[in-house]
Every structure is written in C-alpha cells, then in structure tokens.
Amino acid sequence: xxxxxxxxxxxAERRWDRRRVVDLVGENGFIVIFIVWCVYLSFATDAFFTSxxxxxxxxxxxxxxxxxxxxxxxxxxGAMDISLAAVLGFSGVIVAGLMTxxxxxxxxxxxxxxxxxxxxxxxxxxxxxxxxxxxxxATLGMMNVLNGIAFIYAQGQTIYGDQMESIAxxxxxxxxxxxxxxxxxxxAFYAVFYIVLNRTLYGAHLYAMGNNxxxxxxxxxxxxxxxxxxxxxxxxxxxxxxxxQASRQGSATGGMGDEFLFPILTAVIxxxxxxxxxxxxxxxxxxxxxxxxxxxxxxxxxxxxxxxxRIVSGAILIVALSLDRLxxxxx
Amino acid sequence: xxTLLDLHDISRAFPGVQALEDVSLSVAEATVHALVGENGAGKSTLxxxxxxxxxxxxxxxxxxxxxxxxxxxxxAIRAGVSTIYQELNLLPLRSVAANITLGxxxxxxxxxxxxxAQTQARGALDLLRAAHIPLDAPVERLKVGEKQIxxxxxxxxxxxxxxxxxxxxxxxxxxxxxxxxxxxxxxKAKGVTILYVSHRLQEIFRLADAVSVLRDGRHIRTAxxxxxxxxxxxxxxxxxxxxxxxxxxHSDLGEVVLSVERLASPGAFENVTFExxxxxxxxxxxLTGSGRTELGRALFGDGAIESGQVRFFGGTGRIxxxxxxxxxxxxLPEDRKVEGVLxxxxxxxxxxxxxxxxxxxxxxxxxxxxxxxTAQQQVDALDIKTPSLDQLVRNLSGGNxxxxxxxxxxxxxxxxxxxxxxxxxIDVGVKFEIxxxxxxxxxxxxxxxxxxxxxxxxxxxxxxxxxxxxGRVAAELDAERTDSETILRHALGESVKRDx
Numbered sequence: 001x002x003x004x005x006x007x008x009x010x011x012a013e014r015r016w017d018r019r020r021v022v023d024l025v026g027e028n029g030f031i032v033i034f035i036v037w038c039v040y041l042s043f044a045t046d047a048f049f050t051s052x053x054x055x056x057x058x059x060x061x062x063x064x065x066x067x068x069x070x071x072x073x074x075x076x077x078g079a080m081d082i083s084l085a086a087v088l089g090f091s092g093v094i095v096a097g098l099m100t101x102x103x104x105x106x107x108x109x110x111x112x113x114x115x116x117x118x119x120x121x122x123x124x125x126x127x128x129x130x131x132x133x134x135x136x137x138a139t140l141g142m143m144n145v146l147n148g149i150a151f152i153y154a155q156g157q158t159i160y161g162d163q164m165e166s167i168a169x170x171x172x173x174x175x176x177x178x179x180x181x182x183x184x185x186x187x188a189f190y191a192v193f194y195i196v197l198n199r200t201l202y203g204a205h206l207y208a209m210g211n212n213x214x215x216x217x218x219x220x221x222x223x224x225x226x227x228x229x230x231x232x233x234x235x236x237x238x239x240x241x242x243x244x245q246a247s248r249q250g251s252a253t254g255g256m257g258d259e260f261l262f263p264i265l266t267a268v269i270x271x272x273x274x275x276x277x278x279x280x281x282x283x284x285x286x287x288x289x290x291x292x293x294x295x296x297x298x299x300x301x302x303x304x305x306x307x308x309x310r311i312v313s314g315a316i317l318i319v320a321l322s323l324d325r326l327x328x329x330x331x
Numbered sequence: 332x333x334t335l336l337d338l339h340d341i342s343r344a345f346p347g348v349q350a351l352e353d354v355s356l357s358v359a360e361a362t363v364h365a366l367v368g369e370n371g372a373g374k375s376t377l378x379x380x381x382x383x384x385x386x387x388x389x390x391x392x393x394x395x396x397x398x399x400x401x402x403x404x405x406x407a408i409r410a411g412v413s414t415i416y417q418e419l420n421l422l423p424l425r426s427v428a429a430n431i432t433l434g435x436x437x438x439x440x441x442x443x444x445x446x447x448a449q450t451q452a453r454g455a456l457d458l459l460r461a462a463h464i465p466l467d468a469p470v471e472r473l474k475v476g477e478k479q480i481x482x483x484x485x486x487x488x489x490x491x492x493x494x495x496x497x498x499x500x501x502x503x504x505x506x507x508x509x510x511x512x513x514x515x516x517x518x519k520a521k522g523v524t525i526l527y528v529s530h531r532l533q534e535i536f537r538l539a540d541a542v543s544v545l546r547d548g549r550h551i552r553t554a555x556x557x558x559x560x561x562x563x564x565x566x567x568x569x570x571x572x573x574x575x576x577x578x579x580x581h582s583d584l585g586e587v588v589l590s591v592e593r594l595a596s597p598g599a600f601e602n603v604t605f606e607x608x609x610x611x612x613x614x615x616x617x618l619t620g621s622g623r624t625e626l627g628r629a630l631f632g633d634g635a636i637e638s639g640q641v642r643f644f645g646g647t648g649r650i651x652x653x654x655x656x657x658x659x660x661x662x663l664p665e666d667r668k669v670e671g672v673l674x675x676x677x678x679x680x681x682x683x684x685x686x687x688x689x690x691x692x693x694x695x696x697x698x699x700x701x702x703x704x705t706a707q708q709q710v711d712a713l714d715i716k717t718p719s720l721d722q723l724v725r726n727l728s729g730g731n732x733x734x735x736x737x738x739x740x741x742x743x744x745x746x747x748x749x750x751x752x753x754x755x756x757i758d759v760g761v762k763f764e765i766x767x768x769x770x771x772x773x774x775x776x777x778x779x780x781x782x783x784x785x786x787x788x789x790x791x792x793x794x795x796x797x798x799x800x801x802g803r804v805a806a807e808l809d810a811e812r813t814d815s816e817t818i819l820r821h822a823l824g825e826s827v828k829r830d831x
Contacts, residue, residue: 059541157442199443200441200442200443201436201441201443202441204443207422207425208422208425211422211423211424212420212421212422213418215422216423216434217403218382218384218404218416218420218435219404219420219433220403220404220405220409220435221433221434222405279424
C-alpha cells in the first residue's frame with residue numbers, strides 16, 4: 001500500500017517537473033534567443049558590443065519599456081489597453097504645446113502631461129468596470145478619440161520651439177557624462193514596479209485577479225478598484241512616456257505615438273505575460289523591450305533593409321505567442 | 332440559545348425559475364445547522380444570498396441582532412460571514428499561502444508581510460492536520476482533496492461568527508473528513524456557528540444540532556436533529572408525489588446503438604460500462620459531482636476520455652462533436668444559453684444549424700427556402716412558440732429555447748440523443764410537453780440517454796436507471812420497479828435495504 005502510494009507520488013512529481021521545464025522555456029525562452037542574438041552580433045559586427053552602442057540600445061528601449069510596465073499591469077488582469085501609444089502621443093503634444101505656445105513652465109507642463117495620461121487611464125478603467133465595455137473595445141475607442149484631439153491640437157503641424165530644450169535632459173541628458181538619464185529612469189521605474197508587483201498588497205491583488213477574478217471577488221477584494229487603478233497607472237506611465245518622447249524629439253506631432261503601439265504590446269507579450277492574465281514577471285518585460293531594440297539595432301549594424309526588420313520582429317512575436325500556447329497546453 | 336441569523340421571506344428569481352420563495356428560517360448561535368435538499372432545491376442560491384454573492388429580490392435578514400444586507404462578498408466577510416464554496420475558488424498559479432490569505436493579506440502600509448502570511452497559512456493548515464501541503468506550491472499542483480483543504484483554510488482565517496460550508500467533504504478522503512469534523516466541533520465550542528450544507532445524511536446526523544429542508548425553493552421545515560429520522564428527511568426532500576401524468580412507456584427496444592465499456596476520465600468517472608438500445612430511454616443520475624455530467628459531455632466528445640471504449644452505431648474511435656453528429660448523435664447540453672442555442676441568432680438558423688452543409692451545396696450558398704421549410708417543420712412539430720422564424724432565440728422563453736435546441740437535432744434526423752438536464756429551469760407546462768416529446772421519440776426508435784437529477788422525470792420516462800456515485804456506477808435499476816427513495820439512497824451511499 002505504502003509502496004504504490006509513494007510510486008504514484010514520484011510519477012506525479014515527475015509530471016510537475018516536466019511542467020516546470022515547459023514553464024521555464026515558455027517564460028524565459030526568449031531570453032535564450034536574446035542572448036544568442038547578442039553573442040552573434042558581438043562576433044558579426046564590430047560596433048555592437050561597445051559601451052556606446054549598448055547605451056544607445058538602452059536609451060532607445062527606455063520609453064517603450066516604461067510604457068510597457070503599464071500595459072503589463074493591465075494585461076496581468078487579463079485585459080488589454082490599446083490606447084497607451086495614443087496617450088503617449090496626446091501627452092507629448094499637450095506638453096509641447098503648453099510650453100512653446102502657452103508659456104507654461106516646463107515642470108508644470110510635464111505634470112499636466114502625466115496627469116492627463118492618468119485621467120485618460122481613469123476613464124478607461126471606469127468604462128471597463130462600471131460601464132462594462134470590453135477593455136480592448138473601450139481603449140480602441142479611446143485611442144481614436146485621443147489621436148483625433150492630438151491632431152486638432154497640433155493643427156496638423158509639428159510643434160517645436162526653444163522652450164523644448166528645458167526638458168531635453170529627460171531623454172537626452174547624461175549623469176556624470178556617462179549614464180543617460182532615460183536609462184536611469186527606466187531602471188528606476190522597473191525597480192519600483194518590481195516592488196509593487198512582488199511585495200505589495202496591490203501587486204498580490206493584481207495577480208489574484210488575473211488568476212481568478214471571481215474567486216478574488218468572493219474573497220472580498222475590491223476588484224473594480226484594483227482594475228481602475230491599473231488602468232490609471234498605465235495612463236500615468238504612458239503620459240510620462242509622452243513627455244520623454246517630446247523631450248527626445250525636441251518637438252511633437254499629432255501622430256508621434258503611432259510608432260509605439262506595436263512595440264509596447266510586443267514587449268509585454270514577448271516578456272511572457274500570459275494573454276489570459278495572472279502570470280508573468282516585470283523584469284522579463286524589461287528584457288523583452290531591450291531585445292526588441294537590439295533586433296532593429298543589430299539589423300541596422302548588419303546592413304539589412306528596414307522591411308526585413310519588420311518581418312523579423314513580427315515573426316518573433318508569433319514565436320513568443322506560440323510559446324505561450326505551448327505553456328497553456330502543458331497544463 | 333440566542334438566534335444568530337434570521338431570514339425573513341427571502342425570495343430570489345432567475346429567468347424562468349423561482350429559486351427561492353419566501354424562505355424564513357433561524358439559525359441559533361454556536362450550533363451546527365444543516366441545510367439539505369435535492370439538486371435545484373435552492374440551497375446554492377440561499378448560500379449565495381447569505382455570502383453576498385447574490386442579492387435577494389425580496390425579504391430581510393438579521394445577523395447578530397443587526398439588519399444584514401450584504402451587497403457583495405466583502406460586506407458579508409466584514410460582517411462575520413465566511414463561505415466555503417463547493418466549486419473551488421482558488422487561484423491556480425498562486426501559492427498555497429497566497430490563496431489562504433487571499434483578500435486579507437497581512438501587510439504594513441501596503442507592503443506585504445510574507446512571513447506573517449506564511450505563519451497564518453501554516454497555522455490554518457496545521458489546524459486541519461494538513462501540514463504536508465507545501466505553502467509555496469502553486470495550487471494547481473495540488474490534488475482535489477488538498478485544494479478543498481486550502482479552501483477551508485481560507486475561510487478559517489476570517490475568524491467569522493458564521494461559517495457556511497457547501498458540501499465540504501465532497502472531495503475529501505475519510506481521514507481528511509475526520510479532521511474537518513473535529514475542527515467543526517472545536518469551532519462550535521468556541522462559539523462559531525456553522526451552516527452545513529451536505530447531501531451526506533450520515534454526516535448531518537453526526538454533526539448537526541438542527542436541520543432545515545428546502546424543496547423547490549421553499550423552506551419545508553426546520554427541526555432539532557433529534558426530532559427527525561433519515562427517512563423523514565428524505566421524504567421531505569422528495570416531497571409530494573409526481574404531478575402530471577407521464578406518457579406510457581413502450582417496450583419495443585431495438586438493437587444496441589451505443590455501447591460503453593470501462594470508460595474512464597481522470598477525476599470525473601471510471602469503469603463505466605453500459606449499453607443503450609434503439610428506442611430505449613436510459614437515465615443516468617447521481618448527485619452533483621458524481622460524474623454524471625462529465626460522462627454525458629464526454630460521450631459527445633466534449634471532455635477527456637482516458638481509457639475505455641465507446642461504440643456508437645457499431646463504429647469506434649475517438650469521439651468529437653462533428654463525428655458524433657455525422658453518425659447520428661444529438662446532444663442537449665446542460666448550459667442551454669451558452670452551449671445549446673445561439674441566443675443572438677434567429678430561430679430559423681438555430682434549427683437548421685446541424686444541417687447547414689446539406690442546405691449549402693450550391694457553391695456554399697445557403698438555400699434559404701429550404702432552411703425556412705426545415706425550421707417551420709420543427710416549429711410545427713415541437714409547437715415552438717415564436718412570433719416568427721426570424722425571431723432571435725434570446726427572446727424566447729426557456730422552455731421554447733430548449734425546444735429549439737432539441738429541434739436542431741431532430742431536423743438532422745438524430746437517432747441517438749444525449750439529453751443533459753433537459754427540463755432544468757423550465758416551467759411545469761413546457762416540462763410535460765418535453766416529456767411527451769421524449770416518449771414519442773423513443774417510440775419512434777430514437778435511443779435516449781437522459782442525464783438528469785430530477786427523480787420524477789427519471790421514474791416517469793426511463794426504462795432503466797444508472798445511479799452514479801463518486802465517479803462510478805453505484806447501481807443499475809429497472810425504472811418501473813424502483814422509487815425515488817431507492818435511487819436517492821444509492822446516490823447518497825446510504826446502506827440500502829435489500830427489498831428489491
């Protein structure tokens with residue numbers, strides 16, 4: 001009797017071990033691909049493995065990776081926010097407009113940009129929880145509204161002016177002449193949200209809801225509040241991303257957020273956040289954001305065409321999603 | 332003894348069903364109060380009302396002398412009412428400790444106190460004598476019984492004054508159950524009140540101080556446990572004899588159309604063997620969780636089969652809905668609105684759904700005239716009450732939706748029907764129409780697998796009854812020579828008097 005029981009247990013354990021391997025590969029497989037890619041580039045090009053290029057890559061990754069944190073919060077709950085790139089563009093245009101055209105001091109303008117992002121996030125959260133619109137649909141609508149307003153506000157022009165230089169340090173500044181400010185900001189945000197997700201009550205509730213929203217509700221968690229806050233945080237981060245992008249360009253246009261739509265989602269999904277929510281690590285989103293930049297960076301260094309770059313980044317997203325499905329099927 | 336909980340005329344309706352009707356009852360403090368009733372008697376709805384998961388349509392409650400009207404589970408837990416649900420509400424990917432402390436995670440200024448969470452979870456598990464459950468393991472890796480223990484530990488941590496337990500032992504082995512019974516006794520001694528919902532009469536007579544019976548959403552009686560016998564409880568649960576008349580059974584059975592041999596599905600059922608003949612109505616019954624539902628689903632290819640063999644119409648191999656349909660099988664799922672009909676689609680299209688390929692042989696274009704003709708035939712044959720063929724199914728009554736779901740299979744000439752709870756949530760009038768239809772189909776030689784928890788319809792319609800308990804066939808009975816009591820006893824696992 002004892003014998004059979006223990007034998008059953010070991011076979012069960014073996015099954016869990018296999019599942020653990022599948023989990024590990026599914027969740028971290030892209031990191032292996034990333035490392036292989038970096039090693040290859042280090043040998044194939046002279047320019048890749050230089051501190052200058054590495055900082056360039058990190059600097060380029062900074063804005064996407066910061067906004068991706070917000071997308072990650074939303075996707076951890078099993079929802080999705082399509083509007084974040086539009087929030088970024090909207091915030092960027094407003095900040096640039098306020099500074100160059102209305103003479104608002106840079107600090108206040110930046111705060112308004114970030115605040116508007118948060119407000120949009122609040123509205124998204126409200127639409128999803130109270131009006132009960134599907135998150136993708138609600139934020140898709142929001143995206144179009146914001147894009148429209150941004151273009152009208154900018155009157156279809158590029159907004160620029162000397163005043164923009166006062167926020168240039170955000171995306172173009174260096175600390176001690178070596179470390180780029182945006183890279184520092186990126187790591188700081190990730191450190192904060194690492195703690196939020198892994199060490200705080202809020203993080204625990206976010207993961208809980210992504211796992212089983214009904215069980216969370218039955219356990220007395222205020223699921224609507226958790227959701228609204230996630231959308232609001234995503235909006236705030238996207239708003240900040242907009243200020244950074246305005247700083248980086250030294251100007252703003254109505255469509256300045258467009259190029260971010262795809263990278264934000266790709267970074268989060270590639271980073272292993274399950275589309276059904278409840279699982280994923282914030283640090284993997286960071287690595288995935290950097291990976292995405294090295295694809296472009298590496299292909300430029302290798303002299304490949306810009307179109308081939310799109311093929312590769314699209315293919316990588318599909319591979320990442322296949323890994324996600326593989327992981328689910330192993331359950 | 333002081334009254335802790337008082338219900339006054341609580342009612343709650345769902346579309347087509349009055350789940351609770353003017354239920355009034357009192358629960359005394361520091362007692363174990365059992366709640367019994369057949370499937371569909373309203374127990375689950377009552378639990379949801381008490382735990383804040385559902386709001387009643389009418390009526391009032393008092394708890395600990397105060398008006399009690401929880402608008403969500405949070406209100407209930409704060410007022411001191413915790414619930415252990417039968418369907419496990421766990422977070423599969425999160426750790427055992429995270430699950431046990433869910434919603435009440437110890438924290439300092441928003442920062443989680445992991446050590447405290449571990450200590451609390453460990454304490455609750457120790458109390459349940461389940462120290463072997465690893466605190467860091469994701470819950471999805473636990474066995475069913477262990478998951479149930481985690482669910483119980485979750486509620487223990489609330490330190491509530493009223494603990495509602497819905498079939499807590501359904502997934503536990505006897506050692507685990509014993510530990511739970513001791514906990515219940517200890518909690519009672521500490522002044523905690525327990526509302527114990529269970530089908531297992533033995534447990535109720537062992538644990539409870541008082542028992543309340545629900546039937547058809549009504550409160551039948553509440554009595555001290557010393558004043559009732561198991562027989563009296565069963566009689567109260569079943570209630571009056573059948574209303575309405577069932578059509579006579581015919582005895583003209585044909586050849587075997589479905590044969591199932593040693594069928595097993597992990598965690599659902601095992602070693603199920605039976606045959607079904609053309610023209611036969613074979614009922615499969617059992618309590619919730621006995622495996623009857625999973626068996627029905629698996630036979631239409633919706634659910635895993637681990638081992639065993641199914642032959643239908645002589646063919647074997649893997650079953651999936653498309654193959655089953657092609658072979659002449661039809662399936663009425665339990666969740667009509669989600670799986671049985673396309674609610675947002677016209678009656679016409681719903682009825683023609685299973686024969687659409689036949690209607691669309693010219694370049695894939697659907698022959699709309701033929702579609703209307705087919706649909707009209709079924710509407711006439713089944714007397715489906717709909718203003719037009721273009722009406723959306725969503726707008727029909729539950730009974731008529733069910734007829735549409737059934738008509739879809741009749742339109743394609745199914746010779747074997749798997750009917751899952753075909754009259755659940757349907758008005759009495761339409762119920763008997765559906766009974767008439769089942770009898771007519773069986774006379775016409777259609778084989779029918781009737782998976783049902785309604786004893787009257789089983790006794791009134793079936794030729795044979797298989798009673799399932801804990802995933803196995805506990806008894807095979809001749810429906811004409813048995814009664815509700817015998818079936819219920821087999822389903823409950825009560826010792827059966829040998830008088831058949």
